[in-house]
Amino acid sequence: MSRRQPRAALTDIALVGIALADAWAHVDIEDRPTTACALLGALALVLRHRLPLTTFVLTLPTGLVTDAVVAPTAALYTLSSVNRHRFLLGGCALLYAIIDFLPWPWSSLDATELSQTNSVFHLSYTLATAAAPVFLGQLVQARRELSLRLADISEARRQERLLTAQSVxxxxxxxxxxxxxxxxxxxxxxxxxxxxxxxxxxxxxxxxxxxxxxxxxxxxxxxxxxxxxxxxxASGSRPTELTPQPSLADLEHLLEAGGIEAKLETDVPEELPPTVQRAVYRTVQEALTNVRKHAPGASVTVRIGLGEGVLRATVTNTAPTRSALALPSAHHGLAGLAQRAELLGGTVTSGPTDQGGYELRLELPHEPNR
The missing domain is CATH 1.10.287 (Helix Hairpins)
Structure with a gap:
């Protein structure tokens, strides 16, 4: 909308300039009443978008006393492009045709001149000149309405596809x-x-x-x-959390409930962002699950600390004391942790230790509140 307004203003200025040039070519400057009518008609085009009918009325004197046609034709076109009343448009076109058809001043008419002006050719030309802007304006209005309807149809189809996807x-x-x-x-x-x-x-x-x-x-x-x-x-209701989201305060309970000998070492503040706390919790949870599956009998040490703008969470387990059972695994756990860390701008690395254990490390960027 902001881009369209300057364009419309430039169009109006150009149209006024063309109407003034048309009046200059058909009006004698020394004839002040005729010049005033021509100027009134040309300058009235500035109001054509806000007051189209008034603008057309103000341009009628130009068509009556001069041969200039730009101002009344443009005003009639604008009125037709924004108005739906066919009888009003037909009446305006007929009024302009009559004014353009009859010479000025009317008192100078005699039988010979009237016979000449009533020629079929002149009458057809005048009616065509009056009807053309009306038809063109109606065509532009129909095109504009069609574009709006096509946009509505496209939006309705988009909504329909969205509803179908939601239903599936x-x-x-x-x-x-x-x-x-x-x-x-x-x-x-x-x-x-x-x-x-x-x-x-x-x-x-x-x-x-x-x-x-x-x-x-x-x-x-x-x-x-x-x-x-x-x-x-509850697929149609507003979004809800899958479970009450865990935080760092739940880590002790997680370690106690895991059935593994575990030790927690942390010195991070409790006001960390919830997303960061969930990432740390899920990392420790996945590490404990892997220890239970692949390193039975091992002990675990969880270290969480801050340093140099980075939060580090490390889960290290010792070597297993007995053979692991063959359990099904889709190997999605570490991939999910890596994706979660990547969304937060961090990384997840893992690998065996020199003592025969395993270590999982999470690193996330952290900017303390200032």
Missing amino acids: LAKERAQLAREMHDVVSHQVSLIAVQAGALQVGGRDAETRQAAATIRRLSVQTLEELRHMVGVLR
Whole structure:
């Protein structure tokens, strides 16, 4: 809109200039009344967008007393391009044709002149001159309305595609929720029940402790699954968090519930951004999961600190004390951590240690509040 206004102003200035040049070519400067009518018609074109009918009326004297046609024709075209009343447009075109058809002054007419001006050719030319701007204005108006309707249709189609995609997504989420509820939740519930039975009937303390850990993790997993199922089923509602988002304050509980000998060393402030705290938590969580799967019996040390504008979280485990069980793995954990860190401008690296253990390191940029 801001670019269109200067363009329209330049067009109006150019049109006024052309109308003045047209009047200059057809008006005798010494004839002051005729010159005044020509100037009035040319300068009235400045108002053609705000007052199109008034502008046309102000240009009629130009067509009456002079042979200049730019000002009344432009005013009639503008009126036709913004007005829908066919009878008004027809009346204005007819009025202009009559004024242009009859010579001025009317008192100078005699029978011979009237016979000449009533020639078929002159009459056809005058009517065509009056009708052309009306038809052109109506054509421009129809084109403008067609463009607006095409834009509306395009927007409606875009909204339709968006609604269709949302509907497909809602169906997929509902199907996923059913699968999680009917399959995953059921199997995790069986794990919790079997772990509870093993905890009660276990013969040694180590077995009962392991069973208690399995049961606790199973119950926690069930709670998270139920929450996720609820979120997936609420596909049409406003976005919600999948689970209450963890922070650094939850790390101690995470280490205690993991069933691994673990030590936490941290000196970072608690006012870190929530996204950074979640990234650190998920990194430690994934590292503990990998230790349980691939390094049974190993101990873990978690170190979190700040230095030189970088937050570093390192999870290091010792060498395993017994052979690891063959468990299924999709190898998506570390890739997900790397993507999460990359979104925050950081990196994730991992690799074996010289002592036979493994180390996972997260580095994120950190700018302290000033």
